[in-house]
Amino acid sequence: MNWITNYVRPTINSLFSRREVPDNLWTKCDECGTMLFHRELSDNLNVCTNCGHHMPIGARDRLRTIFDGGIFVEVAVPEPVADPLHFRDQKRYTDRIKDARKKTGEKDAMLVAEGEVGRTPVVVAVQDFSFMGGSMSMYVGNAIVAAAERAVALKRPLILFSAAGGARMQEGILGLMQMPRTTIAVQMLKDAGLPYIVVLTHPTTGGVTASYAMLGDVQIAEPNALIGFAGARVIEQTIGEKLPEGFQRAEYLLDHGMLDRVTKRTDLKDELVTIVRLLMQQSAPVKGDLPAPVTPAEPVPAENAPAAPADVDAPK
Ligand SMILES: [Zn+2]
Secondary structure, three states: OHHHHHHHHHHHHHHHHHHOOOOOOEEEOOOOOOEEEHHHHHHOOOEOOOOOOEOOOOHHHHHHHHOHHHOOEEOOOOOOOOOOOOOEOOOEHHHHHHHHHHHHOOOOOEEEEEEEEOOEEEEEEEEOOOOHHHOEOHHHHHHHHHHHHHHHHHOOOEEEEEEEOOEOHHHHHHHHOHHHHHHHHHHHHHHOOOOEEEEEEEEEEHHHOOOHHHOOOEEEEOOOOEEEOOOHHHHHHHHOOOOOOOOOEHHHHHHOOOOOEEOOHHHHHHHHHHHHHHHOOOOOOOOOOOOOOOOOOOOOOHHHOOOOHHHHHOOO
């Protein structure tokens, strides 16, 4: 017994404890099962380095990755009346909000910020799926109105990243009212002649796809993002037919004319800069920094010196 308790058990315990890896250091890809080191994954913007699967990225991380140097200023969003319907299902709505705020560290399901993307001033709104499924609440409506008003005031384009399960049922009709309200906010941008670009991320469904998420001048989606109004199962049951493969996925929607682009997250920033500058009639984006000035060690001989522009253009 002594030999077992003093030698065998500690040996077995040490063997098992040695294999334990802190689970926050490694993330398993849902698509291909590859174990990805956290730094490798975050450096690649949460895109699997093996198969290219796009994993969720937090709203605040999205802002950090999109703005130059991760620098941005948040735009204040007016707070709506809390829980006007005194809604309660298994839990009180106020408790659900409290839990979601604790979990995400955010006020509600949308962040608005201003800053520069590729040295181009823009306003960006990001919907946060981790906050109650990114559901469209009065706060989200306020955030979109605030984003549109800020963009108009600064004469900047608005880029919106959508991710939602639909309207927030705890706010009932008040949640649904955000559909026409945000549509008017988008119209403010159009009246001001400012571009409104939507990037649909996985998943964007429900009332959000029936309002601001589908009103962009340019509609971009991340690869394999689920985008639709009603769920596939509901549609199948309603029409009594089997739906085609890839239905409601970004690539399918692109093939059927619902989207303009499907762009990898790693290419997104460059693409947004190009589109925004084109629509704002600004010069093409400058990539990287200009090289440092070099002072020549010796004076350049006259015959090797580059011809002056005046000589080139002079009529012969
Ligand atoms: Zn993968």
